[in-house]
Amino acid sequence: MSYKDTINLPKTKFSMKGNLVQREPGFLKNWESQKLYSEIRKARAGAKKFILHDGPPYPTGDLHIGTGLNKILKDIIIRFFTMKGYDAPFVPGWDCHGLPIEHRVMQEIGSNAKTMERIEIRKKCKQYAEKFVKIQMNQFKSLGVSADWESSYLTFTPQYEAGIIEVFGKLVEKGFVYRKLKPIHWCMRCETALAEAELEYRDTLSPSIYVNFRILDDVAGIFQDAGEGDVHILIWTTTPWTLPANLAIALHPDYKYRAVRYENPKTGEKVVTIIADSLVDSIMNLLKIEKFELLGITSGHTLEGLKYEHTLMNRCGTIVMADYVTLSDGTGCVHTAPGHGQDDYLTGLKYNMPILSPVDKSGIFTTEAGDFAGQKISDGNKSIIEKLDESDLLLHKREINHSYPHCWRCREPVIFRATEQWFVSLDHCGLRENVLDQVKKTRWLPSWGEVRMSNMIRERPDWCISRQRSWGVPIPVFYCSHCKESLLNIDVIYHVRDKFLQCGADSWFYKNAKEFLPEGTNCPNCNSTTFEKENDIFDVWFESGSSHHSVLHKRNDLSFPADMYLEGSDQHRGWFQLSLVPSVAAWGCAPFKTVLTHGFVVDEKGEKMSKSLGNFVSVSDALKEIGGDVLRLWTASMEYRNEMNTSRVIIERMSDSYRRLRNTFRYILGNICDFDSEKDAVEYRKLWEIDRWALLKTEKLIKSVTAAFEQLQFHRVYHTVHNFCIIEMSSFYFDILKDRLYTFSKNSIERRSAQTVLYRINDVLVKLLAPILVYTTEEVWMETENRSSSVHLADWPDVREQCIDEGLEKRWESIIKIRADVARELEKMRTEKHIGNSLEAVIDLYTEDDELFQFLEEYQSDLPMIFIVSDVIISKEPLHSASRGENFKRLFVKVRLSESSKCERCWNFRKEVGKIVKYPTLCNRCAKVIDQIGEQNS
């Protein structure tokens, strides 16, 4: 029998390689078949709830790594709270309606789209959404996300839709909803509204004209030397057809404006006009005016409120202030038509101007356009220029090539046209103030979220909730067939809600208006009983923003408000804000208590990820390459509040790091394979001192890791655990332990002492990491005996305070430092090729420090084990050629080769080796062990 066979080498099925990609699906399957999610919920029945409400992603394509990261973070939190004893249900959702899906479906349909019924389009959209919900759900599952997948919330289900209608009803009831004109992109040929995503920008030739408007007010007080005569203000536009809708001219309040007197080249007349000071030269050059004189100069804000004559329309306009005015083109004086531009619209609202838009759906001027009524706007361009030219107000005209939006379907240029839209008022009943108040009461993580949200709420205009699309929830409003008056009525809305609950919102597209109206509904205006349905649908943000009602209020296992919302920082403007507004409006409080945000996943240079740049990482690729647990470890390792860099190198590092954790488990599992904690455990006071030290480090680990989890700082969890495994365990404790575990007899108290602690370490580590490494910890769990079915049903480990001995920790801190000083000397010997294995060495320690000497003496018998050398000799006598320690300056270390022989079994160099007759190649300790084994066998 070789002595090697008498050594207790580690033994475990837990492999060194993770093979995560192959192995993880098996665990997933087991969890599904044992219905683990429901088992966990059952185990927590009646416990205090923790509600993290899932923000619904959009089901198009493979999951972006950022979407995966978001769900992993949520999952880590849910799992931690669950293990801490909370009942933490997790109901995931998808935001299924909306333009991106409709857009893609329309592209697939192609030219048939125009003749297709809306209900048909909706059917295809639904199929599309369902397909990707399924794909994404599987990807989330593969990431190890534990959730109530079977009853996920989808925004196109009747229950959800009914909830949206209820939120709308509540807002109508409280008077927040109104209808008003607003300019939107419009295709005159298709006669339809277009969203930004449906525009194609192409270079187009447009007229470019400079037009003077005559100021009606006396500006002598502002420009003293302007003299008698008329003063004008010069504007520039590339859309002459919008001039009939001109109501204002916008200036920048801080820019300088100059009155210029020039000679009209055509008439020879002297004219004064106002333009931005810094543009005077370039404009005069463009207008080919050589003779001009600079008159007074003033800041834009001094001109606010002046009236000017609108020559074409026989009315006057106003000079207004706007921050978006630039000096990059034009004159610094911006033609403003609130019915025909986004900026113009907002300025119009600010100055309380009507949203004038004298153009009908096919692009023909209405009677509001005066003389131009009946003309197509394309012809209007020409006649407007002509008319301006007649009145000598047109200073310059040419054609310019610029990028202009076109309809994605018919490729015709689009226009901005004001149409009636539905709005939620932010200022009705002090809503804005109430929302701001709720913002203050919410806990924002990081705290700057509060500032960001408050700024946004303070600034934002009323919310336009209507869209002219097909794939969404219809706005439950009717119009009288006779007088065209809108019917916005609570009873009607709840009636529609009931219908939707029964047959879904699709019914709106194939049933008559009558079927949605309560019996006997008539028009409050003209008493008519025939109505038409609204064509518009809700903004999808109104849908997802209603999830607090459709999901939190409606589900028995959830509750309102949620404890936490957790999304990317872009959702401040998105889901957070647009959930907050309806929630406060309808129920007077925020839908969340805490809002946690994470940054974006960017590439290794910190630049944004996009498919076109080629630095895009998808979840499915990452899963294929590295597996769910490594991806989760990567997620946990980063400070997610900032941007997070990804690259192949970073992910490879993560695999290294994972392997290290895995091997820590493997070492323990292999060395406790013959340990039965019930029978073999050694009681605390009988443990070896180094074992008590390892135990105290483990208990302290629980403390710091728990704190890190509680503060939602998973990167601290990662670093703390990782450092524990590497510094305290692998390179110190585990290394030292090998001698005792392998060479002492199996059942010796020395070996059982070590195993008792290893068992505890394993039990703690597996639980601390369970929220992050969901698969690997389960694999570890399965390897140990007497386990219930899953680590994910386990409770969070409690700290055994009685094991935390600060004095012990301090003493061992010194020992570790001394060990480092010794290691440095051993290394020197190794480099000089005097020794290989450290057991070949004997260490001489010398110090004149009494305290240190006493300390060393106290540990003398343990020091060889600690240094992993064959002997340690302490002396007070100076040593020849000893080196001074770096950690302990008063300690001198000398390494020399042992003069004894090597024990064949334990490899220690011992005096007695060769002197034991029965076992000439063994040391005393091993001889005893072999005797014991012999006795057991006989």
Next chain:
RNA sequence: GGGCCUAUAGCUCAGCCGGUUUAGAGCGUUCCCCUGAUAAGGGAGAGGUCAGUGGUUCGAAUCCACUUAGGCCCA
């Protein structure tokens, strides 16, 4: 252009309500050792003008201002 945020070794993070003489870990890298955790393990070393500039101060990675680069959201 505006609101909010970020910037410490190749990578991931500490330190930051100013002050333990040479700014800490771990990973990676280099060199060495082991071959009884072995496609593992151990040891030693190299590596940072704390994005830049200016200021406050006896003293700044830490406070202030500006600049640069990047991110989210608007315009």
